[in-house]
Amino acid sequence: MKVALIGCGFFAINQLHGWQDATGAEVVAVCDRDPERLRLVQEQFGVTRTYTDARAMFAEGGFDTVDIATTVQSHRPLVELAARHGVHVICQKPFAQTMQDARAMVSAVEASGKVLMVHENFRWQSALRAAIDALRGGAIGTPFFGRVSFRSGYDVFSGQPYLAEGERFIIEDLGIHILDVARALFGDVRRLTATTRRINPGIEGEDVATMLLEHKDGVTCVVDCSYATKRAPETFPESLLEIDGTGGTLRLDAGYRLTIQTPGGAETRDVSPPVLPWAARPWHNIQESVALIQQHFVDSLAAGRQPETSGADNVLTLALVEAAYLSAAEHRTVELSEI
Numbered sequence: 001m002k003v004a005l006i007g008c009g010f011f012a013i014n015q016l017h018g019w020q021d022a023t024g025a026e027v028v029a030v031c032d033r034d035p036e037r038l039r040l041v042q043e044q045f046g047v048t049r050t051y052t053d054a055r056a057m058f059a060e061g062g063f064d065t066v067d068i069a070t071t072v073q074s075h076r077p078l079v080e081l082a083a084r085h086g087v088h089v090i091c092q093k094p095f096a097q098t099m100q101d102a103r104a105m106v107s108a109v110e111a112s113g114k115v116l117m118v119h120e121n122f123r124w125q126s127a128l129r130a131a132i133d134a135l136r137g138g139a140i141g142t143p144f145f146g147r148v149s150f151r152s153g154y155d156v157f158s159g160q161p162y163l164a165e166g167e168r169f170i171i172e173d174l175g176i177h178i179l180d181v182a183r184a185l186f187g188d189v190r191r192l193t194a195t196t197r198r199i200n201p202g203i204e205g206e207d208v209a210t211m212l213l214e215h216k217d218g219v220t221c222v223v224d225c226s227y228a229t230k231r232a233p234e235t236f237p238e239s240l241l242e243i244d245g246t247g248g249t250l251r252l253d254a255g256y257r258l259t260i261q262t263p264g265g266a267e268t269r270d271v272s273p274p275v276l277p278w279a280a281r282p283w284h285n286i287q288e289s290v291a292l293i294q295q296h297f298v299d300s301l302a303a304g305r306q307p308e309t310s311g312a313d314n315v316l317t318l319a320l321v322e323a324a325y326l327s328a329a330e331h332r333t334v335e336l337s338e339i
């Protein structure tokens with residue numbers, strides 16, 4: 001697979017490393033509006049074809065997949081440009097600013113006959129994947145209650161200053177991953193209730209969100225996210241789990257400890273992610289999931305399968321984000337059928 005990457009910013013460096021590690025793919029061209037960022041990537045990764053204009057890169061072609069690592073404002077025009085040029089597309093989260101944009105992007109790529117995956121990587125974190133596999137394998141019977149929790153005081157604004165500037169913050173940026181993990185664990189959602197708060201006076205959006213999800217299969221799940229939680233140990237960027245099932249309980253505790261308890265006893269496993277050679281703590285958890293989701297994309301295409309977080313699938317995660325903002329604004333429960 002020949003990949004062209006658009007957007008050489010803070011997070012794209014992980015994606016470029018992930019592509020270097022991938023079997024069956026290589027990056028052949030990169031694009032960024034900012035020539036300095038292009039220069040740095042060219043220096044670090046040795047990609048010789050560089051562009052400041054995505055249209056010029058598409059015009060020259062020579063790749064079959066585009067990996068869009070820009071922020072959300074540019075996603076729709078770039079995805080539609082890619083669809084017009086008939087290449088497969090990977091697009092970073094948040095996929096779109098509105099449901100209308102998201103649906104239009106899915107339709108555009110579908111009409112081109114190519115594959116669209118949203119880079120929704122948290123469900124690929126190896127600790128979360130161990131929990132997802134155990135649950136799907138029936139380790140605790142049928143789940144009826146879940147809590148997916150991400151609480152931290154880590155400074156994400158120094159690396160991603162735009163996060164302090166948007167009217168929306170934690171649900172759109174981080175909660176989107178945690179809501180997606182809830183979908184990976186418990187399936188789709190019928191209704192949702194949410195509250196939000198801003199604790200940090202230095203930012204525009206909400207930095208605390210508490211969401212109650214009623215899943216179609218009968219699970220009630222609490223999804224709680226905070227970037228205003230100052231505690232030790234600082235668990236960034238771990239997502240913690242508590243799940244009750246008819247046959248036992250599953251917990252993913254701080255420090256990547258996965259405990260499965262049944263009437264037969266309790267077993268605790270260390271499911272710490274590896275620190276890949278190019279990764280650094282505490283981001284190693286996220287960094288490994290980037291490599292894993294990119295390999296999943298390559299393998300899915302080779303096998304003729306849709307990737308797990310296809311565009312169509314991710315529209316359902318985005319709908320949870322929209323439902324949460326609507327619920328918090330109107331102080332009411334939102335049916336997903338409204339979104």
Ligand code: NAD
Pocket residue numbers: 006007008009010011012031032033034037052054069070071072074078092093094119120121159160173286
């Ligand atoms: P960034 O601002 O550091 O980088 C974005 C880059 O895209 C910039 O260099 C900018 O010049 C370039 N760009 C924007 N529009 C362009 C266009 N039309 N053509 C060419 N270049 C363009 O942002 P970032 O922090 O790297 O975030 C990028 C995306 O990654 C965001 O959507 C963010 O939410 C997401 N992200 C995902 C994860 C994850 O775990 N999945 C983690 C962090 C960030």
Ligand code: 89Y
Pocket residue numbers: 156160173174177237286
């Ligand atoms: O942008 C966010 C993401 O996707 O993962 C963590 C993050 O970098 C900050 O919240």
